Amino acid sequence: MKGLKLLVSLVLTAFATAGSLLVVHSVALAKPVENVLSAAELPAQRSPTGEEIKMNCRYPVLSSYAGSYFSYSIDLEYVGGKEPRVFDLKAEVPQGFTYSIYPGYESTEIAAIRIDPNKGYPETIKVTVRPYVWLTPEPGEYTVKVFASSGEVKNSIELKAIVTAKYDMAVEPSTGRFNTEATAGQDNYFKIIVKNTGTAPLEKITFGSSITGSPSGWSITFTPDKIDTLGVGDKREVQVNIKPARKTIAGDYMVTISADTEAKNAFASASIRVTVLVPTIWGWVGVGIIVLVIAGLAVLFMRLGRR
The missing domain is CATH 2.60.40.10 (Immunoglobulins)
Structure with a gap:
């Protein structure tokens, strides 16, 4: 019986550690793909005190043409704690891409965020992923992972971007x-x-x-x-x-x-x-007409002068 409890404990721990969430949110030229599975939160890695950081978002897949950028809006909720904690933020992006992380409604780039478990509502961050200006990614699916961690309390979320062909x-x-x-x-x-x-x-x-x-x-x-x-x-x-x-x-x-x-x-x-x-021929015709008019006037004045 003790061996069975140990086996169940190991399986649950492995499942919790591998947990991730497929989420995407877009702005600008990007558009969310319709009829995809809604984001379902998987177990985050809990601390011995039962604390965890939940990561959630509305749109799991994003599609846009090559050369555009993708902006993901992610909700972070710290539960199980008593005092605020600072969570480090980072992302893994495909080769040829770069990323920036911002607070939900600000333009200052951040690498960490302080979350109060007693606020009653989640904090929002934006993760903007874009290709380098000198590169144009090939059409296809790209995966981005975002991580939030504070000591033993950590979680990650998986984002998918579909790059489509650009016709121009x-x-x-x-x-x-x-x-x-x-x-x-x-x-x-x-x-x-x-x-x-x-x-x-x-x-x-x-x-x-x-x-x-x-x-x-x-x-x-x-x-x-x-x-x-x-x-x-x-x-x-x-x-x-x-x-x-x-x-x-x-x-x-x-x-x-x-x-x-x-x-x-x-x-x-x-x-x-x-x-x-x-x-050119019409130019010469015009010159000829002018010459004829001048010549005609000259003859007319000469005749009138003799009289």
């Missing part, structure tokens, strides 16, 4: 200059670069354009007119032919060039200032 792209002139010239009634070529700046391939990219004031008779075409696939970090050069209407008045026009995927999960645009010039 950029459009910019190949020369880096957002202005060009175009002759009315003629083909004028301008090159742009389309780059995949996300973390997943982009499929079936098509192009469009618009002109401020919507002048009639303009033609803007793209070669190629679509991109079937653009891998992560890849870029493609596209030639744009801007052909203003033949009777377009000389001046500056704003042309917006856009790129969009068929799935509508990524979009980019660039505004280009186009200075429209009149064809």
